[in-house]
Amino acid sequence: MHSVRLLRWVAFGLLLVLTYGTAGYMSLAGADFVNALYMTVTSITTVGFGEIIPLDRTGRIFTMSVIFFGVVLIMMAIGVLTQIAVEGTLRRVLEKRRMTKQIHRMQNHYVLCGCGRIGKYILEELRKVEAPVVVIEQNLEVADQLNRDGVLCIHGNATEEETLEKTNLEQARGLVVAIGSDAEAVFIILTARDHNPDLFIVARALEEKNELKLRRAGANRVLSPYRFIGKRMASSILSPAIIDMLDSIMYSGELDLAMEGLLVYSSSPVAGKSLRDSGIREKLGLMIIGIRKAHGNIHFNPTADEVIEPGDTLISIGEKDSLRKLTDFLSGGIREL
Known part of the structure; x- marks a missing residue:
């Protein structure tokens, strides 16, 4: 942002030099607007096309001042543009490298x-x-x-x-x-x-x-x-209350509730235990509305005697903090609820 602001000031300075040079040639040498502007531009850019209007000693001193201010501002503009280009390229390279490392981790x-x-x-x-x-x-x-x-x-x-x-x-x-x-x-x-x-x-x-x-x-x-x-619209008209409840849990964020399918790892303390012995319902206050077995079958509304096996996915509804804790428990990250 600093470089862009500086470039604006340099551009404003060049505009002032053009105005200064054009007005000076019109006043000191009696040139018309086009010739005065042409002399100013050729002087600033130092292209060396020569004088198209006669200049006395005062006019030549004035031309040197135009060249000095113009060259200084043009060099500043080149420097600022180079800085902007380098900063932009370097920033993109560094951001890309940072992103690559972050994704790799x-x-x-x-x-x-x-x-x-x-x-x-x-x-x-x-x-x-x-x-x-x-x-x-x-x-x-x-x-x-x-x-x-x-x-x-x-x-x-x-x-x-x-x-x-x-x-x-x-x-x-x-x-x-x-x-x-x-x-x-x-x-x-x-x-x-x-x-x-x-x-x-x-x-x-x-x-x-x-x-x-x-x-x-x-x-x-x-x-x-x-x-x-199509199915969603049909459900919305046929069972609006159910759709509203599911939307409140899954999407709205109004309730501190969520529904997730959580995988049971072999390292989990609950692997091989029944739902009753796992303590999930009692200690976390979660509802286990279904268990998808490793072979793909889904057991809806499982009983307390249903055995949790490695590879099962527990379809759970409850508070988000409790679900996060259950995720760590099922993966073996924590040993007790």
């Missing part, structure tokens, strides 16, 4: 391919829950704006393997593909699955006929926006 993060009309809402929800996320965006203006907003955004084409590798995909938890081409989405999914076989991948299908292809490529979930919106 990330684990269990999410990668979002595309931040367009749908992608921006996905990013908004991920940031609401403070989920670590890396964005790949092909539009340079959008990518720059995201970086200014504090989002780790890589400018590039997600279909290029080199770009995907920059997201530290091997350590990522999930990938969301929200680009505008089903064919490109298939390529991205195939590449990502090759880098991380355990990656959970969610993709958008622009055309319903391509949903199966995206699943075959390796997507765990494929959503068709038109189908999803």
